[in-house]
Amino acid sequence: MKKSLLIIDGSSLMYRAFFALPPLTNKNGLNTGAVYGFSTMLVKLLQTNSFDYLCVAFDKGRITFRNSIFEDYKGTRKTTPPELSEQFPVIRQLLSCLGITTLEIENYEADDIIGTLAVAAEQKNIETTILTGDRDALQLITANTKVLMTKKGISEMKCYDLLTFQEEYQQLPPSALIEIKALMGDTSDNIPGIAGIGEKTALKLIAEFKNIETLLNNIDKVAGVKLKEKLREQAHLAIVSKTLATINTEVPLEYDFSEFVLNPNIEELDKLLEFLAFRNIKEKFLTALKIVPQEQPPEKIIEANCTLCQVDNSELTEKLADLDPDTVVVFEYLYQGEFPRYSFQQLNVYFNNIEYQVTQDLVAATNNLISYPGIKVCLDLKSFVQACLNNKIEVATKNFYDLAIMAYLVDATGANYNIETLLKEYLPESTDCKLVNLYKTYLVLQEKIVSNQLEKLLVEMELPLTFVLAEMEYNGINIDQEKLENMTKELAVELKILEHRIIGLAGEEFNLNSPKQLGKILFDKLQLPVIKKTKTGYSTDVEVLEKLVNFHDIVPNILEYRTLSKLFSTYLEGLANIINPETHKIHTHFQQTVTSTGRLSSTQPNLQNIPVRTPLGKKIREFFVPSPGYDYILSLDYSQIELRILAHMSKDEILIDAFKHNQDIHTRTAAEVFNLPLNEVPAHMRSRAKAVNFGIVYGISDYGLSQDLNISRKEAADYIEKYFNRYQGVKDFIERTILEAKMAGYVQTLYNRQRFLPDINSSNFNRRSFAERTAMNTPIQGTAADIIKIAMIKVAEILKVHNFKSRLLLQVHDELLLEVVESELLEVTQLVKDAMQNAASLVVPLTVDSAYGANWSASK
Missing domain, CATH: 3.40.50.1010 (5'-nuclease)
Structure with missing residues (x-):
């Protein structure tokens, strides 16, 4: 072999x-x-x-x-x-x-x-x-x-x-690449080639004459007077270029x-990857190198300072009842079943240097653990709550701590917060048993939480929110499967029609999903203007195609095909594949420790990526319907919350005045920036002002704004300058925030959520600029995320206190979704709206728009 x-x-x-x-x-x-x-x-x-x-x-x-x-x-x-x-x-x-x-x-x-x-x-x-x-x-x-x-x-x-x-180079041998490069040159290597000869001409000449030498000896046989002149005048450059290209x-x-046989040093590799903070790569390397990590000898797993006892529920209950309430109890469950229907398999509890294992009467043992009034620590609180829900156990939020959430608040840039990562970060030398290490990690993290003044954020926001998210995930959201199946079939037909139309406009068969083949159709065959080239050929990305929309009918059809194709695979086939066979619902995973700004994210599916304003996005939202026994989907959405937070943080008088008088903020901005009466602002000026408003929040540059509005960079810079001339408070706030970030190394939200910026003082312009933009937008985005989290906790509490059947379903960006029964609709709408609008006290009012309907789309 x-x-x-x-x-x-x-x-x-x-x-x-x-x-x-x-x-x-x-x-x-x-x-x-x-x-x-x-x-x-x-x-x-x-x-x-x-x-x-x-x-x-x-x-x-x-x-x-x-x-x-x-x-x-x-x-x-x-x-x-x-x-x-x-x-x-x-x-x-x-x-x-x-x-x-x-x-x-x-x-x-x-x-x-x-x-x-x-x-x-x-x-x-x-x-x-x-x-x-x-x-x-x-x-x-x-x-x-x-x-x-x-x-x-x-x-x-x-x-x-x-x-x-040979398929790509017209059946030429690989050595022909040298000849082609000798003619066309290479700008990246500064190989001159022959000026005016591109790849198409070079390919044609080499296909005919095989090599440079034969070509230069037969220039008279070349078609085209100008081409002959080029070859004669620059023959020496072709010869030099061939040598350089070989x-x-x-x-x-x-x-x-x-x-050249692999001989890895795993100990040194481990040290290096730890230094680099490449937490996820080590195991992948070990797997790829087919190296099985040696297991620790059993005697090292449990050390002398931790006694292991197997007890039944009654014994554990007695031990917990005798504890001083100041004692920290660490617990860990082993589960059986899959999300979201967990059942308990084993309970491990640690306190006072003893680890207790319980395998029988786990529901009773769990109730007794919950009843313990002191601090209870685990690593995956959300799964614990879901298992409790599945076993009809009511669990209060008080005094439960999650190490992953604590570590996330201390440093939100981590790739993950599993036990291996936490131990490497906080207890690199420890060889104690797992629960001892969890206890020690808690002590380290709690000290950091206190020193960074994060206790209120942890205890009053993130931990209570875990309980809310657990219940939302457990309940799931109902899907109209018949409508989903019908639309999947319809869109498959529509994609096929689009494909035939595009191929008809192209005049030949080609792979629509191949950028290279598409590039040849657009720029070689149809001769559309070349907007951008890459090392591998023509660029056909969205930015390029949008600039070519008016040049040929094929382009808007390709853009539509790409959009529909992505939605088809992600939200039609994708949704069908993740419907739970037991509940017939989708149980999205809300990620609480992923984003650096504090925003929640969701997976399986990612609900935040469903297009908001497109007709297809609205159709996808039609699949999300009330569960049996419920009548409506109720949507409540914060109105321009980030701009309202900007007004509060910047204390800008114009922004504050506009919101207090309930003016259209984008019309007011257009009036201020373009010096127009409020009632004479045309629609296109309002649209541009809207781009400026939201661009300012995200630290947009004049180049970025010019691309968004399809205007010159100079005009975009003029807009931004005029904006800051009028909104002096915003300008001062941005400058002050960046300066404080440079001094402290981090920025924070109104609720003290912190984001560290290691590149804020970098000598590299691009890195420093990125960090400065992050410093500008994180306090605003992060505060918006904090406010909706507070609102979710308040809403969940209101629904519980009033014993409503209506319940929270989803959180997407600044929107909360509930499923409600008709008899509760008016009261729930008003109470939830009040809770959301009073979730924070700003210098401008928070406003919430509400709507309801037979599905998510109808509630928008």
């Missing part, structure tokens, strides 16, 4: 990872984005492939033998950003920990090392795979060598073998393939 070799173009992938991902840093301020991206690509490759040999090639420096041939080779490239340069040694350290050989040599590029290894492997009949983001490597393809090319940042890869290459496969390397 043939051996296999993977060669990674380290330099190419590092750059690709750096520019593909948002800025990342560890707690020491070290930039880690490129390392993270590189790691995820490597893990993905190792998980899906098995290689006998593996190595990584790097560029040694900017100057190579090619610069002696053409002095300006790669002369147009920008200097490597220092934020990337500092990651080079870290990536090498990572590879060393993984036992992966790295190769680099003076005067040669990584491409040359790769080419030399690929040819040597060919001679030894070793199958070679090259992973790179550089299309130059395609010239190395043979029957034994293929290229994995990164696409769309780092998330996708395309495999090129002989067949794939990968050197005879680099003087010292190596042996047997050295």
Whole structure:
């Protein structure tokens, strides 16, 4: 059986990872984005492939033998950003920990090392795979060598073998890529080529003449006077360009393939990943490397300072009854069944250095645990509450603590808050048993909660909210499955009609989901103006297509196809797949510890991504209907809550006056910015003022506003300047907030929720600008999130106190959804609206719009 070799173009992938991902840093301020991206690509490759040999090639420096041939080779490239340069040694350290050989040599590029290894492997009949983001490597393809090319940042890869290459390059051999590049040049490497010859012409010429030498010896046979002149005048540049484009496969390397066998050092790898704060990658590496972590010896699991006792419910009850109420009790349940219908399987309780295990009479034991008046700590409070609901156990919110929520409030930037992550963060040296560690972690986190003044946020908002969310998830929301099935069939037909229409407009069959094939149709065949190009060809992203809408009928049809296709897979097929077979409902997961601003998010499904104003989005909302025994879906939505919070925080007199007089805020802004009477503001001016209003909240730039409004950047900058001239309070608030963030290193909401900004004083302009925009919008967004959480707690309490049957269903952005019975509709609507409007006391009133109907869409 043939051996296999993977060669990674380290330099190419590092750059690709750096520019593909948002800025990342560890707690020491070290930039880690490129390392993270590189790691995820490597893990993905190792998980899906098995290689006998593996190595990584790097560029040694900017100057190579090619610069002696053409002095300006790669002369147009920008200097490597220092934020990337500092990651080079870290990536090498990572590879060393993984036992992966790295190769680099003076005067040669990584491409040359790769080419030399690929040819040597060919001679030894070793199958070679090259992973790179550089299309130059395609010239190395043979029957034994293929290229994995990164696409769309780092998330996708395309495999090129002989067949794939020839399909894309008109049946030419891979070596023809050198000839093509010699003619068309390469702006990224500053290879001159022949001016005025693009890929299309180069392909045609090489298809006819096979190589540069034959072409230049037969210029008279070339069609076109101007093209002949170019070839004659710039023949020397084509020859030079061919040399520059040719990968050197005879680099003087010292190596042996047997050295390329993986030999990871797991202990060192663990230390490095912990330093980098890559919490999720370690296990993925171990799995990919097929390494099974050694289990701890049983005697180390329970240490002498923690006695383990198996007791029944009556014994546990006695122990709890004798406890001093100041004693902290840590508990953990093992569950059986799946979300949202958990049942109890085993209860573990720890206090006073003793761990008690209960496996019988668990409902009674749970009731006794709940009755204990002191502090009760666990790691997954929401699941506990849902299991209680499933067993008809009523649980009060008082004195229950969730370590994950505590850790989230202390640092909202964590990837997750499971026990392994918390122990590495707060008890890295501990070898105690699990519940002892949970207890110790609680003590550390509680100290941080107190020192950061987060107790009120924890006890009065986040922990009570967990109980509300648990019940909402447990109850779920009813789905009209017949309507869902009918619309799925209708949209499938509509997509097929759209597909036929697009292919008819194109004049030929092609894959609508292939950006490359679509690009050829739009820009080669239909000759639409090229808006943007990427390394792999024409860009056909949404931004490009929207600019081409008026050029050809095919474009709006493609945009519609893409929108419908995404909604079809996500919200039609997607919804059908997650309907609970037992309850016939959807039980979305509300994520309380995910966003950095404090907003809730939801998964399975993500309800926040359903389009709000499109006809299709409204149709999707029609699937969400009241449960049997309920009559209406009631929707209550905060009106412009973020702008009202901005008015409160900035104390801007104009904003405050507009809200106090119940004026249309966007019309008032247009009147102020464009110096118009309030009653003479045209619709398009109000629309522009709306974009400015919300843009200010999110720290929009003049470029961003120009793109949103399709106006010049100068005009957009003028709008922003005029806005700040009139709304001086807003301007002062933004400047003050950024200054305070630079001094403190974090920003906070009205309720003291904190978000740390490690890049706020960065020397890198892009990182610093991003942090400044975050500093501007987090206090506003975060306060809005806090207010609706307070409202949810108040609403849940009101429904309970009045013994209403009506109940909370969903929270989406600034909207609460309830299912109600007709007899309670008017009273519930008024009480919930009052609770929401009085959830916070601002200098301007909070207002809530309400509506109800037979489904979610009808309630909007």
